[in-house]
Amino acid sequence: xxxxxxxxxxxxxxxxxxxxxxxxxxxxxxxxxxxxxxxxxxxxxxxxxxxxxxxxxxxxxxxxxxxxxxxxxxxxxxxxxxxxxxxxxxxxxxxxxxxxxxxxxxxxxxxxxxxxxxxxxxxxxxxxxxxxxxxxxxxxxxxxxxxxxxxxxxxxxxxxxxxxxxxxxxxxxxxxxxxxxxxxxxxxxxxxxxxxxxxxxxxxxxxxxxxxxxxxxxxxxxxxxxxxxxxxxxxxxxxxxxxxxxxxxxxxxxxxxxxxxxxxxxxxxxxxxxxxxxxxxxxxxxxxxxxxxxxxxxxxxxxxxxxxxxxxxxxxxxxxxxxxxxxxxxxxxxxxxxxxxxxxxxxxxxxxxxxxxxxxxxxxxxxxxxxxxxxxxxxxxxxxxxx
Amino acid sequence: xxxxxxxxxxxxxxxxxxxxxxxxxxxxxxxxxxxxxxxxxxxxxxxxxxxxxxxxxxxxxxxxxxxxxxxxxxxxxxxxxxxxxxxxxxxxxxxxxxxxxxxxxxxxxxxxxxxxxxxxxxxxxxxxxxxxxxxxxxxxxxxxxxxxxxxxxxxxxxxxxxxxxxxxxxxxxxxxxxxxxxxxxxxxxxxxxxxxxxxxxxxxxxxxxxxxxxxxxxxxxxxxxxxxxxxxxxxxxxxxxxxxxxxxxxxx
Numbered sequence: 001x002x003x004x005x006x007x008x009x010x011x012x013x014x015x016x017x018x019x020x021x022x023x024x025x026x027x028x029x030x031x032x033x034x035x036x037x038x039x040x041x042x043x044x045x046x047x048x049x050x051x052x053x054x055x056x057x058x059x060x061x062x063x064x065x066x067x068x069x070x071x072x073x074x075x076x077x078x079x080x081x082x083x084x085x086x087x088x089x090x091x092x093x094x095x096x097x098x099x100x101x102x103x104x105x106x107x108x109x110x111x112x113x114x115x116x117x118x119x120x121x122x123x124x125x126x127x128x129x130x131x132x133x134x135x136x137x138x139x140x141x142x143x144x145x146x147x148x149x150x151x152x153x154x155x156x157x158x159x160x161x162x163x164x165x166x167x168x169x170x171x172x173x174x175x176x177x178x179x180x181x182x183x184x185x186x187x188x189x190x191x192x193x194x195x196x197x198x199x200x201x202x203x204x205x206x207x208x209x210x211x212x213x214x215x216x217x218x219x220x221x222x223x224x225x226x227x228x229x230x231x232x233x234x235x236x237x238x239x240x241x242x243x244x245x246x247x248x249x250x251x252x253x254x255x256x257x258x259x260x261x262x263x264x265x266x267x268x269x270x271x272x273x274x275x276x277x278x279x280x281x282x283x284x285x286x287x288x289x290x291x292x293x294x295x296x297x298x299x300x301x302x303x304x305x306x307x308x309x310x311x312x313x314x315x316x317x318x319x320x321x322x323x324x325x326x327x328x329x330x331x332x333x334x335x336x337x338x339x340x341x342x343x344x345x346x347x348x349x350x351x352x353x354x355x356x357x358x359x360x361x362x363x364x365x366x367x368x369x370x371x372x373x374x375x376x377x378x379x380x381x382x383x384x385x386x387x
Numbered sequence: 388x389x390x391x392x393x394x395x396x397x398x399x400x401x402x403x404x405x406x407x408x409x410x411x412x413x414x415x416x417x418x419x420x421x422x423x424x425x426x427x428x429x430x431x432x433x434x435x436x437x438x439x440x441x442x443x444x445x446x447x448x449x450x451x452x453x454x455x456x457x458x459x460x461x462x463x464x465x466x467x468x469x470x471x472x473x474x475x476x477x478x479x480x481x482x483x484x485x486x487x488x489x490x491x492x493x494x495x496x497x498x499x500x501x502x503x504x505x506x507x508x509x510x511x512x513x514x515x516x517x518x519x520x521x522x523x524x525x526x527x528x529x530x531x532x533x534x535x536x537x538x539x540x541x542x543x544x545x546x547x548x549x550x551x552x553x554x555x556x557x558x559x560x561x562x563x564x565x566x567x568x569x570x571x572x573x574x575x576x577x578x579x580x581x582x583x584x585x586x587x588x589x590x591x592x593x594x595x596x597x598x599x600x601x602x603x604x605x606x607x608x609x610x611x612x613x614x615x616x617x618x619x620x621x622x623x624x625x626x627x628x629x630x631x632x633x634x635x636x637x638x639x
Contacts, residue, residue: 279484281484284480285543286486288447288476288477290473290550292470299486303488380532381530383533
């Protein structure tokens, strides 16, 4: 018996069983306890509330929602809003971050200084304060009657009004596909081995393919127009308010601006670190081959820096997605806010919070998985010698 | 580039060149004339300025005083001129400095296609020719990290050759290699030397210097202390410093 206990494998197995058993006991105990307590307080638990109608309206939603819709639909609406804010916020933050990061590694002293000031300023003020500031900022824009008029884009205290395509959605989708193809097909033509003509002599073909597909996109778009209506719905002042076009709520723009500027400061540092991680030797090798600074940047520094940045960038992106929950402080109808209201109205606290956590786990685990995949695909092959 | 009388303009001409880092003088009053096709080996203790000197030739380092002319073109702040010279001067580094995100073939094709605008197919054919010359054509589609140090250094030599330069600079090409890999790199260098390219090579491989060099230069404390053909340099060095250095390197 004791001899058996001295075996490493047996010990490991016993330890494993002990751990799993303890954790299972804690979880089951907690679950039973919660159920008993809820019953004693006469709170109905379960997920039936999801199918009841809510009776409230969100102030911003990409998907249509009415007070008669059930809770589960509002959860979907909230999650889609969160994702939309997340995607826009991340894109803007990445753009700001790239600009700031490149400024910080530039050889120009003034640019470096400005980059540093930017990072020091935006990184050291709490995000919630920045959200409040930008919310105050965008709601202090002029009233719709006196809205800033940038062509067909109107900026007012009730939000930013932008023109949107007014065509049947199938045609819109087909048109977008054509535009994407106009970018992808010429690139494919440049590299493919299916053509007998050598790659250097394909320029005409590529230009023709690009222009042809763009023309097709325009035609498809025009064909999808609704009878008697213009192809674009343009915001216009009617009475005291702006009508038509798409309204981007002040809550959304405040959050997107705050995420872009705050996240941009962090991403800027990641970008800087990534470029600093590129070996001096590789740059010198590129220089000694006569490559111009731009070519060295695009073919050597950027690809290598990107590989160094990616893991940390994934971390930052996940962090920023979680930061969208600050939307509740200024009344943006995101996933968190929908859940908070649900808890207030239905009393199904544990279930609603469970759904909230599951939703964020789903989003962030998917994002993490995507980054892992990309990371593996572009990882440097073999052993790396640092020089 | 004005190239009057090709054969008479030396490959490299350094006149009264000095360089300092702050108050520390790394190079003092260097004078060196390397005719086309000559093989020069530069040796000396570490910190003697040999690497800095050859790095000045393709302007990875800037000199402070004096003049450097490469193939008849003087090196100065003119960026276009620097690029023009770098096209004709290949360099092989101590730590290989291959681009780790590109295959061996892509490493070799990059500069010819971008800088010389050679069509891709031609550049690949040239690259395969040089990879055969350094005896690793079968590794063309691998990544640098998947090769041994000796193989990587041979790829680095092939990459420099793909630009078809007139001058090749070697900066301690075997110092970072395991002993059993040094010879495969030296063999390639010996082959190259027999083909008439101008070579300036910083190295501690005295056997290589004996076999290949037309001239050996000994540097110490930022100056050229002694120079001469390998026969006289190794057999009858004139300065004390050279004697001391040689006794240290050749002891074993």
